[in-house]
Amino acid sequence: MEIMRTVLLWASENQWMRRNVPRLGFVRKALKRFMPGEDVAETIEAAKSLRDRDITTIFTHLGENIADLSAAGEAAKHYLVLLDWIAAEKLPTEISLKLTQIGFDLSEEQTYRNFSAIAARAASMGNTVWIDMEGSAYTQRTIDFYRRAKRAHANVGLCLQAYLYRTEQDIADLLPLSPAIRLVKGAYREPKEIAFEKKSQVDQNYLKLSKQLLRASREGKVRTVLGTHDLNIIAELEEFAAREGIGRQRLEFHLLYGIKTAEQRRLAKAGYRVGVLISYGEFWYPWYMRRLAERPANLMFVLKNVFPG
DSSP states (O other): OHHHHHHHHHHHHOHHHHHHGGGOHHHHHHHTTTOSOSSHHHHHHHHHHHHTTTOEEEEEEOOOSOSSHHHHHHHHHHHHHHHHHHHHTTOOEEEEEEGGGGTTTTOHHHHHHHHHHHHHHHHHTTOOEEEEOOOGGGHHHHHHHHHHHHHHOTTEEEEEETTBTTHHHHHHHHGGGOOEEEEEOOOSOOOTTTBOOSHHHHHHHHHHHHHHHHHHHHTTSOEEEEOOOOHHHHHHHHHHHHHHTOOGGGOEEEEETTSSHHHHHHHHHTTOEEEEEEEESSOOHHHHHHHHHHSTHHHHHHHHHHSOO
């Protein structure tokens, strides 16, 4: 599995494959498992269906590492329109974005202006904007950006990655801000000098950090979101919360569209807060390969559905 994960992450970064693989019909067919479609309308319809099951949603317009500031501005405008659409449909939907999609590689100041416009529009609608964490080259800059944004906008959250050694200290440093933190395991290729290599190590650290966050959440210091599909981890955190007297509304799980749908429904019926991350857009290839790499068994599921029998 570790070898398969390495191959999939390599494929997510390979430029030739980024250009050519999305053209393959069977790949586009397989993609349907993880996203309802490339455009907003299909995403909205999926969100309505989940709303009927008391499940909230988080929208991400796929794209990263924008090459010019005009494109970054267009991406920011897209999110402003998206927020208006979410409000018009009365959806319990937040948004999540990558800073490199709105100019982070080119101008931090322009990125901040783009982000501030999005956060302000979201705040006027009672909405939250999540900042997705990217590869480790961006970690410190992204945390610094979040600190700046949080001082101006209360309605912003940050994704942190449990496979990085530094994350435990990052959480401790951020708690005085009363942050919103979505904890994930991590989906990029990182060197062993800064990240746990083995799945068992990542799982162990994920549990440790989750419990740290949940204790802080009980005290009202943080909004804790647990971004995992690992049923063993979910079960252990449910038991931990019960032992610690942490109410079910303090446990919030974010899962990906199309993955562990039965678990999504079970958690919602049990009284936990459940959100489903729905991604859409044309630039789905690197995101899709990282999703497969997070759990290589997903690749076999996809292949069986594309090539039945």
